Amino acid sequence: MSSSARYDAIVFDLLDTLYPWGPDRYSQALDALCDTVAKACAPVTSEEVKAVYVDIRTRYSAENLSRLVENDFPAFVLELTASLGAREPGELAREGVRAYNSAFAAALELPGGVFDMLRRLSTSFNLGVLSNYPTSGGIRQALQRDGLANVLKAIVVSAEVGYIKPHPAMFRAVRGELGCPPDRVLFVGDTFESDVVGAWLAGMPCVRITPSASGVEQGQFFNGHIRKWLESQTDLKWRDAKPIVELENVAQLERWLEKLNVEG
Ligand SMILES: [Mg+2]
Structure with missing residues (x-):
């Protein structure tokens, strides 16, 4: 069974998923x-x-x-x-x-091994990045510099969409560029409110990278606002959102996908 049997695409959150971030x-x-x-x-x-x-x-x-x-x-x-x-x-x-x-x-430094992993994964999956950030220039510069722009089929940043994750418009935007149904897209991210809940709302299976390195100031500041929105959505059972697996870092993803294929 090829590694693309279960998923056609993998979409990554950027900060604290592919690149370490923090105050x-x-x-x-x-x-x-x-x-x-x-x-x-x-x-x-x-x-x-x-x-x-x-x-x-x-x-x-x-x-x-x-x-x-x-x-x-x-x-x-x-x-x-x-x-x-x-x-x-x-x-x-x-x-x-x-x-x-x-x-x-x-300030963005790609950890060793991540580029090679993405290059290998790109032979079996369409790869994308879906990031919350109010300006996309720095993200695009870093992805170009690190060669990732060549292995990613889609780069979607909230600054260019006008909404932030977990809004479904963000997930629709990246799915539109990758051209596959949501249940064939594996989403990989670190934050519960934006990534795990967003993927769940969009119908995408999710891998959570944990623990989140940035945590402190930024995380609480932005997630507090997102949480406010979530708590006003009384008809959404967003607290039920769960990743299918938690990994300590993104480098473990390839191994996990291989195991998934062996186990069928
Ligand atoms: Mg993140």
Whole structure:
């Protein structure tokens, strides 16, 4: 039996599934944006820029994320540069987003062996990435740099869809690019609220990568909003969502798929 017997496609979450993430890596991207803006708005300091950024982000997130709508990152960076009195807020906002994306890509480091595993899997499965992130430039830069863009048939980021996982529009978007029915797509992700519940809502079997490395600040911030949405869905039995297996890291996936075939 070939390894493609049960699934036609495998879709991966990005952060803390394929690439380690966490507060330190996130800070690198945010610092690059704040430093760029501060330099143009002296004597405003980078720390002051960050405080304003966090206020704006908190307001946008409360408005959007609990409806599973992705934040408009360029819009809130523009609000940031305008509120700090930048001489050319539009130009500075674009420069800030570019700095953020480059630093984001630099903060992503693909663990050894993951590229080779994906290259082997790509001979039997259509592969995709489905990521929540309000700006996709850094993700696309990293996937290109690490050669993953060549083995992935679909790269879908919430910034470009307008919704965040677990919204079904995200899963529909990646499935549309891969062209196969949901029960033939294996979804691999680390977060219960966005990945496990999202795959379950979309009818895709799910492998959960655990434990999640990022946990702390980002995880709680975003998952809190998603949880708010979930808790308002009284007709959805989302608490029943379960992965078919939990793996400690994504490198164990290939072995698990082989075992699955042996056991039929
Ligand atoms: Mg993740």
